[in-house]
Amino acid sequence: MLSSVILVPAVLNGLMTGAVYALIALGLTLIYGVLHIINFAHGALLTAAMFAAFFAHKLFGLDPYVAALGLTPLFFLLGYALQRFVIGPAAHGEDRNILLVTLGLAVVIENALLYAFRADTRTINLPYAFDVVEVGTAFLAVPRVIAFIVVVAVALALWLIMRWTDTGKAIRAVAKEKRGAELVGIDVAHIYAVTFGLGTACLAIAACLLIPTYYVNPQAGNAFVLIAFTIVVLGGMGSVTGALIGGLFVGVVESLSSLYLGESLGQIGIFAMFILVLLFRPSGLFGERA
Amino acid sequence: MVEPLLRVEQVSKRFGGLLALDRASFLAQAGCITALIGPNGAGKTTLFSIIAGFAPPSAGRIVYDGVDITGEPPHRLARRGIARTFQIVQPFTTLNVRENIAVGSHLSRPARVDALAAAGDVARAVGLGELLDRPAATLTVAGRKRLELARALAIEPRLLLLDEVLAGLNPSEIRDMVPMIRAIRDRGITIVMIEHVMQAVMSLAEHVLVLSEGRIIAEGPPQAIAGDPRVVEAYLGHGAAGRMLAAGTADA
Amino acid sequence: MRGFAPILIVTALLATVPLITSSNVVLNFLVVALLIALVGQGWNLLGGYGGQYSFGHAAFFGTGAYATAILQVQYGINAWLGLLIGIAAGALVGAVIGALSFRSGLKGSYFALVTLAFAEVLRIIASVAPITGAGVGTLIKLDLRPEAFQFQSRAPFYWIILALVGLSLVLIRMIEDSRFGAYLVALRENEDAAQALGVNTTMVKLLAMTISAAITAAGGCFYAQYFLFIDAGIAYGPWISVEALLAPIIGGIGTVFGPLLGALVVKTLGELTKLMTGDAPGLDLVIYGSVLILVIAFAPRGISGILLDLQRRLRSLRRAAPASLGGGHG
Numbered sequence: 001m002l003s004s005v006i007l008v009p010a011v012l013n014g015l016m017t018g019a020v021y022a023l024i025a026l027g028l029t030l031i032y033g034v035l036h037i038i039n040f041a042h043g044a045l046l047t048a049a050m051f052a053a054f055f056a057h058k059l060f061g062l063d064p065y066v067a068a069l070g071l072t073p074l075f076f077l078l079g080y081a082l083q084r085f086v087i088g089p090a091a092h093g094e095d096r097n098i099l100l101v102t103l104g105l106a107v108v109i110e111n112a113l114l115y116a117f118r119a120d121t122r123t124i125n126l127p128y129a130f131d132v133v134e135v136g137t138a139f140l141a142v143p144r145v146i147a148f149i150v151v152v153a154v155a156l157a158l159w160l161i162m163r164w165t166d167t168g169k170a171i172r173a174v175a176k177e178k179r180g181a182e183l184v185g186i187d188v189a190h191i192y193a194v195t196f197g198l199g200t201a202c203l204a205i206a207a208c209l210l211i212p213t214y215y216v217n218p219q220a221g222n223a224f225v226l227i228a229f230t231i232v233v234l235g236g237m238g239s240v241t242g243a244l245i246g247g248l249f250v251g252v253v254e255s256l257s258s259l260y261l262g263e264s265l266g267q268i269g270i271f272a273m274f275i276l277v278l279l280f281r282p283s284g285l286f287g288e289r290a
Numbered sequence: 291m292v293e294p295l296l297r298v299e300q301v302s303k304r305f306g307g308l309l310a311l312d313r314a315s316f317l318a319q320a321g322c323i324t325a326l327i328g329p330n331g332a333g334k335t336t337l338f339s340i341i342a343g344f345a346p347p348s349a350g351r352i353v354y355d356g357v358d359i360t361g362e363p364p365h366r367l368a369r370r371g372i373a374r375t376f377q378i379v380q381p382f383t384t385l386n387v388r389e390n391i392a393v394g395s396h397l398s399r400p401a402r403v404d405a406l407a408a409a410g411d412v413a414r415a416v417g418l419g420e421l422l423d424r425p426a427a428t429l430t431v432a433g434r435k436r437l438e439l440a441r442a443l444a445i446e447p448r449l450l451l452l453d454e455v456l457a458g459l460n461p462s463e464i465r466d467m468v469p470m471i472r473a474i475r476d477r478g479i480t481i482v483m484i485e486h487v488m489q490a491v492m493s494l495a496e497h498v499l500v501l502s503e504g505r506i507i508a509e510g511p512p513q514a515i516a517g518d519p520r521v522v523e524a525y526l527g528h529g530a531a532g533r534m535l536a537a538g539t540a541d542a
Numbered sequence: 543m544r545g546f547a548p549i550l551i552v553t554a555l556l557a558t559v560p561l562i563t564s565s566n567v568v569l570n571f572l573v574v575a576l577l578i579a580l581v582g583q584g585w586n587l588l589g590g591y592g593g594q595y596s597f598g599h600a601a602f603f604g605t606g607a608y609a610t611a612i613l614q615v616q617y618g619i620n621a622w623l624g625l626l627i628g629i630a631a632g633a634l635v636g637a638v639i640g641a642l643s644f645r646s647g648l649k650g651s652y653f654a655l656v657t658l659a660f661a662e663v664l665r666i667i668a669s670v671a672p673i674t675g676a677g678v679g680t681l682i683k684l685d686l687r688p689e690a691f692q693f694q695s696r697a698p699f700y701w702i703i704l705a706l707v708g709l710s711l712v713l714i715r716m717i718e719d720s721r722f723g724a725y726l727v728a729l730r731e732n733e734d735a736a737q738a739l740g741v742n743t744t745m746v747k748l749l750a751m752t753i754s755a756a757i758t759a760a761g762g763c764f765y766a767q768y769f770l771f772i773d774a775g776i777a778y779g780p781w782i783s784v785e786a787l788l789a790p791i792i793g794g795i796g797t798v799f800g801p802l803l804g805a806l807v808v809k810t811l812g813e814l815t816k817l818m819t820g821d822a823p824g825l826d827l828v829i830y831g832s833v834l835i836l837v838i839a840f841a842p843r844g845i846s847g848i849l850l851d852l853q854r855r856l857r858s859l860r861r862a863a864p865a866s867l868g869g870g871h872g
Contacts, residue, residue, distance in 0.1 A: 038651035040597075090839035097838050099595055099654055100791065104838070107784055107831030114824030218824075226662075229655065271663045278656045279646045342738065368740035376738075382731035393728045396721045397740040405721065445740055 009138035018251015019151040027202035033238030040102040044109035047221030049207035068208035079200025084193035143212040301350035325495035373447035381426035394444025560697035569696040582789030582801030584758030590796035593730030598661030602755035604777030606762030621691030632759020640751035665778035679773030794846025
């Protein structure tokens with residue numbers, strides 16, 4: 001049963017799927033690490049990005065990977081505006097209110113998409129969607145390989161931003177010690193918005209990576225974000241390493257378990273894992289205390 | 291030898307790599323006021339949190355009234371008669387003064403009417419009688435400190451842990467609070483207080499403990515502590531005692 | 543609003559509605575509004591008074607609905623008994639989720655997340671389990687007899703849901719004036735301080751959640767009897783979790799009448815939306831989500847808060863008025 005001819009491609013496929021999970025989780029954990037809020041709107045925003053990628057192809061014939069170049073800055077700005085002008089002001093700084101506002105946003109965005117586009121599931125057809133690349137004994141789908149490479153690139157880019165740019169340093173400062181950052185003159189509201197924007201930008205990229213192989217409907221984002229939430233809680237709220245490693249890990253586990261157990265038990269299994277982690281170790285394996 | 295009301299035995303507390311408390315031990319005799327002093331970061335509030343059940347010690351035990359209470363949760367300790375105030379006052383902001391105190395009074399009074407009435411009595415005892423219907427959020431710092439004290443008294447404790455109850459008060463407010471604390475002791479309540487206001491420590495405490503870097507470095511009556519060079523060094527740094535002596539300012 | 547008099551007055555006034563009008567439109571609107579008020583009152587106990595925000599109250603609503611439906615359809619159990627069992631089932635689910643969550647010390651966002659997850663798990667299970675009819679849903683057979691908890695006209699349904707709402711108002715008012723209520727509010731304000739005063743916060747939260755779940759489950763049971771059809775999306779769907787929290791927040795979180803006021807507003811908004819744009823799916827929730835954000839941003843204490851502020855402002859105006867105008871006292 002455990003023949004390497006079957007296992008190796010399963011693991012590789014898992015890694016590639018996991019990479020996209022990791023990217024989504026990365027946005028979530030970044031927002032938590034800096035703003036200390038759980039972004040309940042993450043799923044709806046991913047769905048919105050997927051619809052955007054879908055229509056970029058449908059209406060303008062744009063290849064998703066090309067569309068990403070435009071959608072990423074667009075969604076960065078959207079995220080920035082949402083935090084700066086909606087979430088931040090509406091919540092008056094109270095944790096309980098932030099919860100409700102992000103929930104409200106999620107409800108608005110998801111149902112606006114439902115109202116505008118109905119519940120139908122749509123897909124796009126790309127000529128190279130089923131092309132494969134041969135790696136050893138495995139045949140890997142081209143879009144997935146591209147996804148993996150892009151995620152690695154994005155993770156690197158983010159790392160460079162955090163390390164070397166002033167904004168990145170400001171973000172790290174605010175994440176560590178908000179009052180201190182304020183006192184040295186960092187505009188915290190701006191940094192919060194930038195971080196939220198980065199998180200949303202990650203979603204835009206993830207959407208473009210997903211759309212060649214996945215469908216889109218108003219619920220699509222939620223399925224992925226649930227996995228992302230599980231990863232973030234598993235890897236630790238606020239831990240970038242946790243999100244990346246956790247994403248790859250979950251991707252591989254999902255791939256291997258669907259080999260042996262089939263797809264249907266999947267969703268409940270993920271929820272169950274999520275609940276169990278929340279109940280027994282909400283700070284995750286790498287993260288800060290809950 | 292009378293059994294002390296509180297016995298802290300070899301309590302240590304580790305946070306990751308940091309040893310916040312290192313085998314701290316002391317006794318608090320019933321009906322006495324014991325003061326816990328020391329520079330910031332010495333571990334005083336950590337010790338209080340452990341005694342009050344908010345954190346378990348990494349080692350050691352707490353014995354109250356002859357019973358090992360180590361690791362018991364705060365609400366259970368409150369029922370045993372241990373009350374604590376918080377360094378950063380934590381009023382129930384949407385409630386008024388009477389309702390705040392009533393939460394404590396409810397411990398031994400299930401009926402709302404009784405608890406509210408008892409709360410009124412406690413409030414008057416600490417001078418908050420005029421402010422019973424005021425929202426707690428509108429009180430001044432001094433008012434909040436008294437509310438904090440009143441709430442703790444409402445549970446009718448035998449041991450009262452006061453965490454810097456005088457911090458943030460001006461001299462005249464301190465002058466009002468000191469006799470109040472003494473009156474509480476006179477009613478038979480044992481007090482352990484963390485305090486930085488030395489004049490209060492000197493006039494109130496019968497026994498003083500000095501905590502520095504997690505260790506108890508000196509203990510004794512207030513006068514002895516004041517002149518102890520180790521205590522001076524703990525606050526002012528290594529060699530400070532010698533320098534003060536040399537400069538002729540080391541006075542009791 | 544102290545005492546039980548306001549509750550009795552409001553309930554009595556509302557009870558006269560079917561005597562004044564026989565319009566099905568009006569009665570149906572009010573029945574649904576009262577249903578949301580009931581479900582919202584359940585949320586209000588845990589969220590408004592206790593400060594623990596659940597995003598998954600559908601878990602209790604759906605359990606009540608399915609319990610009563612399945613018991614009737616599969617086992618022929620009387621619907622009234624089904625109501626009692628449904629409430630008990632909902633309370634049990636609440637106790638289990640509460641015990642798991644509060645024992646683990648979950649609060650704030652984490653608590654909201656876990657309740658969301660539990661509701662979703664139940665929804666998925668209900669959408670595939672054969673006993674619930676899986677994707678097709680469960681249909682309760684039409685049997686228009688009072689003994690079967692079904693009625694020819696809307697009026698009896700109206701009075702029953704009104705009675706349930708009235709009971710919930712009385713219950714909340716009683717809790718407000720009890721030690722349990724004082725402890726619940728204290729832990730909402732500051733959990734550490736409450737514990738230091740002898741409050742077993744875990745137990746208090748658990749009890750609040752159980753009662754909250756029971757109230758919400760009652761709403762679910764009623765829904766099943768009134769509409770005679772449920773499926774996983776209706777019973778355990780996000781729509782009811784959202785409306786359960788929206789009504790109290792709009793009406794006044796942590797107040798007795800908040801959920802009722804809020805439910806009327808929510809349902810009115812829903813009807814206006816339908817009138818203006820037809821029955822397109824999703825638009826009503828877009829409005830609800832937007833209202834939620836607006837209320838949090840501009841009136842976080844809801845309608846009750848606005849009314850209280852007005853009252854206070856009127857009082858201080860009266861105080862400033864000269865005695866000849868009958869200036870009041872503070």
